[in-house]
Amino acid sequence: MILEKVINKIEIQSEYKEFVDKYIDHILTEFQDKIHSIYMCGSIPKGTATPFKSDADFTIICANPKDIDYGRLSAIKDKLLAEYAFVTKIDTIICSMDEVLSKPNEWGFWVKIICVCVYGDDIGEKIPPIIISPDFIVDLNRETKEEIERIVQRILSNADDRTLTTRYIKGYSKRLLRALYSLILEDTGVWEDDMLEMKNALLKYCAIDSGLVEYLYACYLDSDVPVEEFLGIANEVYRYFENALNRMAASRTSFE
CATH class of the missing domain: 3.30.460.10 (Beta Polymerase, domain 2)
Structure with a gap:
């Protein structure tokens, strides 16, 4: 596709x-x-x-x-x-x-x-036509880990500045939702940049706990949440994403 x-x-x-x-x-x-x-x-x-x-x-x-x-x-x-x-x-x-x-x-x-x-x-x-496949999804997320680490560091470094942490939490929420969405591209067939539509697609196709998706989306809309609480939930979401991506990469390798 x-x-x-x-x-x-x-x-x-x-x-x-x-x-x-x-x-x-x-x-x-x-x-x-x-x-x-x-x-x-x-x-x-x-x-x-x-x-x-x-x-x-x-x-x-x-x-x-x-x-x-x-x-x-x-x-x-x-x-x-x-x-x-x-x-x-x-x-x-x-x-x-x-x-x-x-x-x-x-x-x-x-x-x-x-x-x-x-x-x-x-x-x-x-650029040649981009075919939705595990290869593409793995390549697309090649720098996701480093991006996430940079955002987390910014949140921790500015924990006393509520204006900055609010901005970074919103950005982190959006980045995690986009990462999760990449995992279901073979189901949706399209890249969705509307965050509400992205959330709804995740609720329909992604195996992650729907409560985590709803939490991230709520933080994207209004990121006035305790930093420690947010980072704990965000870390749980990222672990799910990383495990799913690793499984995808492993399945790709097994057929090479």
């Missing part, structure tokens, strides 16, 4: 159009010929963004990520957030062309399936 693109048509709402255009203009002006292409994912390119609730998610593809100075990138972000207060946050991922092309089930998946090109030549078109 071929995995289809999440966003097939760009439908940026009028109130966000100027913001997106200015982001692209600032990036191109600041970094000039170092940019190959720019992508977006999430509610803004889908046309479902909500002012003062939705954030902006960009991905920049370039020959060498070291060419993009994060300090200058941060200055662009701060300027735009001050000008467009209804955008809650701007996240920017930077990736090399080589990574996209050499890792089709990881970075290739991100650019080809999750994102949509808003500037430049869409490198996702050079």
Whole structure:
């Protein structure tokens, strides 16, 4: 089964159009010929963004990520957030062309399936069709453990800052739900980026305790929960995910 693109048509709402255009203009002006292409994912390119609730998610593809100075990138972000207060946050991922092309089930998946090109030549078109399979699911989660460890460290390091822990708990909840969802792709046949639909699919297809899924989704919506309680439940969910992924990897190896 071929995995289809999440966003097939760009439908940026009028109130966000100027913001997106200015982001692209600032990036191109600041970094000039170092940019190959720019992508977006999430509610803004889908046309479902909500002012003062939705954030902006960009991905920049370039020959060498070291060419993009994060300090200058941060200055662009701060300027735009001050000008467009209804955008809650701007996240920017930077990736090399080589990574996209050499890792089709990881970075290739991100650019080809999750994102949509808003500037430049869409490198996702050079990625072969992605077939939903255990191989793909294992490859897709190759860096999940490291990502989870980084998020946990951020929560622990900022335990006294409720604003930051709230943000990280929300992000961790979303990351775990996405990891669990990857396990059931062979059942759903599509990548779902709507969190409610993702939760409902997990309740239908995932063998994990439904109460854990409901807890994570509640934390994604409102992450004002005790840190120790959350980390304990999140760890239980991650152990389930890791065991399921290991079984999948082992079954794949046994047929090689």
